[in-house]
Amino acid sequence: MQEVINRAKELLADGTVARVLGWKAGDLPYNPEPAYFESVESLEDFVYNGFCGANLSKYMIEASKLEGKTMVCLKPCDTYSFNQLIKEHRVDRDKAYIVGVGCKGKLDIEKIRKQGVKGIESIKGAEITDEADNLTIQTLYGEKTCSYADAMLERCHVCKGKEHKIYDEIIGESKDTKDADRFTEVARIEAMSPEEKFAFFQKELSKCIRCNACRNVCPACSCRKCVFDSNKFDSAQKANVDSFEEKMFHIIRAFHVAGRCTDCGECSRVCPQGIPLHLFNRKFIKDINEFYGDFQAGEDTEARGPLTDFTFDDVEPGIVGERG
Amino acid sequence: MSKEKKQAELIKEISGVNPLKCMKCGKCSATCPAYNEMDIKPHQFVSYVANEDIETLVQSKSLWKCLSCFACVERCPRDVKPGKLIDAARQIVVRQKGQNYLKADEIPELLDPELPQQLLVSAFRRYRR
Amino acid sequence: MSIEAKEEFRPKIVAFCCNWCSYAGADLAGSSRLGYPADVKIIRVPCSCRVNPMFILRAFEKGADGVIMCGCHPGDCHYSTGNYYARRRMTLLFSMLDYIGVENGRTRVEWVSAAEGVKFSTTMNEFVEKIRSLGKNVRLEDLRCRK
């Protein structure tokens, strides 16, 4: 962390960048939040630890409009989103100084809580340089430990790799934390009967309160104005009126980001209701891989997205029924 | 539904043939190796079914002269398959009790020591219920 | 069996037809008097690639029991490539609908050329039959909008 801060200070001091986009500590030990730092002094508040899951790519859309360069800290998986945003002309590469920060998997406080850990005062082992395999948690009720891996975000278990896809420099080591197949859950649902599938999604989606947190955090959902807020489709909605509208919102959202979604998992991370929203996006990713060949959005800034491309002998939509 | 119509429908159902597809080119009759033995010719079979004159058809000698060699089926340009119609008509006859073309007591005199099993088996299948 | 006579289920079916092939195919079905149930109502779009998944979901929301999209055969699109994009879009959309438990068969894509009046009619007959066998769309419709 200190290395990043030192470098940020240098870049600010020599005028290479006008500001630094990183994280600052929140009110609790496990909720750091994205922040801009415009002076060397303000960097005192900079933090970077296992709880800095937030993907800062999307902030660069606004930062690209500002005067001067912005130093942005991107984890390996965040760089996919950044690439995708470059491809869509939403961020200006020249306005960004990308520091690829090391990552050994990010933590999910909910997972820690689910292990029965309450009244958290401080957490040790979440530091990025720390090689500890366990987290030591100081709580009101005494010290608890839990393994780092068990506390990781779902997305880190299906890590895309430790490589930064785009950067100006890299600070710190990264680790590939993949230990699961990312399509297991999708495949499990696919194997259900229609009734079970419907019941599953109805149960999950009925929790939706249309807070739009998923949309707001999503680096692919970067429209100036969402269709669900405009009158172009008579679809401006305030809240869901029935179960269909939730479905419609989430299907269309997933459809709009299909072929563009890098599977960064931010939607599920931020959902206050804990809806596994990434299951929609991953379904499309799985289908795209199966139907049109493996594709990873954000791998580079050139490749044509699968929905703006075709081959003469693509599968017919009837495949859905035939596949059963 | 009249009896004739019913029988015609039955033949169409059993054979899966639509006689209306026939364009009366005569290729079936041109093809048939048993043509000269037949009183009603293969192409006429189609017309008899289309005209629902099944009684004449089932009385005809042709029923028993057809070799089931499928040459007409293979060559029919309209997918009408007269051979299937003939077989269906034969089915109608043998399914009616006592209408066997081959009587059990006829067999011994027809037998010869070289006769392959298959011939008897198929004769039974073709001519008896 | 209930004592009351069961009212025949008349599905609501929306058919999106591209202007150049399928709409003309439907016209040909008409001029050839090749019937299909009145449950099918056609919406003319310039090309199958004009069909937004929103339109299809909206139809279901408003109570459609089935939605079919027809376009030119791949390779014959009036706009060269429109139906290729449409094919990918619909494949993914249908797959998603299947994924969330909407019965397979409520959606369909069929390529019908301007010369295929027969195919248009057969397709619509088949589709209506399929939707009738699936029954009312209860999974996706918006109950508020039913009269």
Added chain:
Amino acid sequence: MQRIGVFVCHCGSNIAATVDVKKVAEMTLLEPGVVHAEDYQYMCSEAGQEKIIAAIKEKNLTGVVVCSCSPRMHETTFRKAAEKAGLNPYMVEIANIREHCSWIHKDMEEATEKAVILARAAIAKVNLNAPLKPGESRVTKRALIIGGGIAGIQTALDIADAGYEVDIVEKEPSIGGRMSQLDKTFPTLDCSACILTPKMVEASAHEKIHIHTYSEVEKVSGFVGDFTVDIRKKARYVDMDKCTGCGVCQEKCPSKKAASEFNRGLNTRSAIYTPFAQAIPNVPVIDTENCIKFKTGKCGVCSKVCQAGAIDYTQKDEIITEKYGAIVVATGFDTIKLDNYDEYAYNQSKDVITSLELERIMNAAGPTKGHLERLSDGKAPKEMVFVQCVGSRCSDDRGKPYCSKICCMYTAKHAMLIRDKYPDVNVTVFYIDVRTPGKNFDEFYRRAVEQYGVNYIKGQVGKVIPQPNGKLLVQGSDLLDNKQILKEADMVVLATAIEPNPGVRKIATMLTASIDTNNFLTEAHAKLRPVESPTAGIFLSGVCQGPKDIPETVAQAGAAAVKAIGLLAKDKLMTNPCTAQSDELLCNGCSTCANVCPYGAITYEERQVNDHGIRETRRLAVVNSALCQGCGACTVACPSGAMDLQGFSNRQILAEVDAICQ
């Protein structure tokens, strides 16, 4: 709120017999925005149009819905009528209650109910319509003809005579097509070459006609009035400018074993060759597959003997790119392969031939120098049998379901010519039906029977049985005598079905011209627009559209030329105003729309916008409405909904969906 008038057409009894038109009019009056509704016998008639005009004027209508036949029939008619009354034509929508309703439903109640719903959808759409103005696009005054047979040649001559530049692209080394292979033509028995070659010469000498033989269309882009086409000129290995056509190279070429395409493989040709003596251009090509020089590197005889030094083994294929306002397809036909019909013993016996092969045999320049003889042993035949409908009228997927149309007549021709030239040869024709509609056609066929004594037997042939003595036993039906016939023949001629040239599918795809299951190009309207493809700017000439004989082909070729001239005569074309448009406040500038645009009609600009007080420079999509053809691919690709299609907007289509699902 619009003020909408609804006009319900009876179409005589076409609609009114199944749809309660009065009720439709009545019901639509209840719809929002509708201030007027009426029904009339024939809305498309002068009087009907007057009614629309009057109502627009009297009731200040801002929108019109006509419930009638398909918009593909009369949308333009009604839009013009609205325009006369001062209403923007794009404020008119059609509810198709004929093709999509009255013609396919029987029950009045049901049909009426559906008609009302279709009308509602149209009304809902008109409520959201906005006036549109068409743009203009230019017309390149040059036509491309694909195919250099009689159809292509005739179309080219007619267009060129009207003063426009024409390019003919022909894939063979010479123009002339199938007609150049024929010996005589029916029903007047002219020599085919005698009437064709003057036309070939005329075309090649015409200053406005540019012939590209041994060439193929490689790529087509653009749209009506403004096509861009890449043409591949295959390497001939002979310099067109230097070659004098002396023919010495062909004479001296040591490789003479290649099957002659022109003679249907009945004899051979040299590796350097012109397909026939009157070839245009009279410049040979080298067939590299059979050329010793190309196969082994040795030889070079042709180069040595060529006085003009025209042989150039290093020639490469060349791509030329040209712009055209109109394209005419004249790709013609070939006979089908007979591999599915071995009962006729075509593959088993040399003496069973197709009619086209007989043309070559009868032709003085053909493989037998015009003598009728058996190909197996060179003997003169005494008994000839002709079999009709070989592969035609077959619905069993071995052959073609359609009637090839020309066989009855050319078989009568063949029979007559043989009986005339060789009176001792007996000719028997097995036929299913003799079809001779056409001027002097039936008379022609009757002459074959009455004057020339050709024996016509009604019935198909089941099998042709080669005999040990070299003869052919023909087993056929005589349906009129109810007999099976066994006839011994020396030669059997099969009237083989014709099919569109196999390459046409690829061409149709490039042109986005629609094609039917038999590979015939589809016409814009089966009766009323028979020489136009539904794709604007593409015209059809000859057998590529359906089987036809020479007079019909020439007539259609002329018709296609007139249609093309009609297009080329215009300086500008009104473009479809139903184009895409981007809402600059919603556009993300993400380029997704441009990625799916087939016309390259979307570009990006950095522009100042004022978004609710926020002034900033944004990257924005801009649609070039002259290039946009209005497919709508971009509108669905656009995630924010910034891109919308005029005339088929998101809200209009949703309104239709809502009205139907109501």
Added chain:
Amino acid sequence: MMKYSYYPGCTLRTKAKDLDAYARASAKALGFELEEIENWQCCGGVYPLGSDEIATKLSSVRALNEAKEKHQDLVTLCSACHHVIKRVNDDMQNVEDIRTRANNYMKLEEPYAGETTVLHFLEVLRDRVGFDTLKEKVTNPLTGKKIGAYYGCLLLRPGKILQFDNPENPKILEDFIRAIGAEPVIYPYRNECCGGYISLKEKDMSKNMCNNIMESAEGFGAEMLITACPLCLYNLNNSVQNGLPVYYFTELLAEALGVKEEVAKA
């Protein structure tokens, strides 16, 4: 050694034992084995054309299913069995009604839906062994023999379903004849019916037809005929006086492979 399920059929057990024995011996010489399926029942000799008949198709389905369970292809030798079983298999693949009803009768653990590949012995020679390989293995080529192949009707038709060879101009037997070193004689009647099915009751008629076949083959120079069908063999032999000799193709195969003697001894 490659193993195939084998369906001999009734006649090969009785009157046409030779056809069977020569085939097995030849198979061994060629490196594959015919494993007779257990408890096979007669196929019925005639494909039941009536689309509503199920019971008469069940014996074929049983044989097919047994091969499926053993994960083997099903080989037949008799033309009639081949015809019946292949067509029933096609029904099981493509005719939903027949498939459902047959499976209802059969009560199998896993329903049968035409998964088994049915091969005629000749198809094994052509597609699996290969005529080139066969040619190499021939030790006793029948050089100089002019042989006419007699196909009859059951092997070839309906061409679309049997997918055996071009029904109007077949060549598999001719290729076979070449492979065993002899010279094929092509004659037009080789795919015409011999009238076997009616020979029981219409002797004159079938005699006439056999004569046509024999005369045509003889006319083109054949010295003998070979066939795959016991019925054709019987009929050709019995209907024509002093006609060409007719053999099962397997007999000549065994001879060419040098295993004929073994069979004769056994």
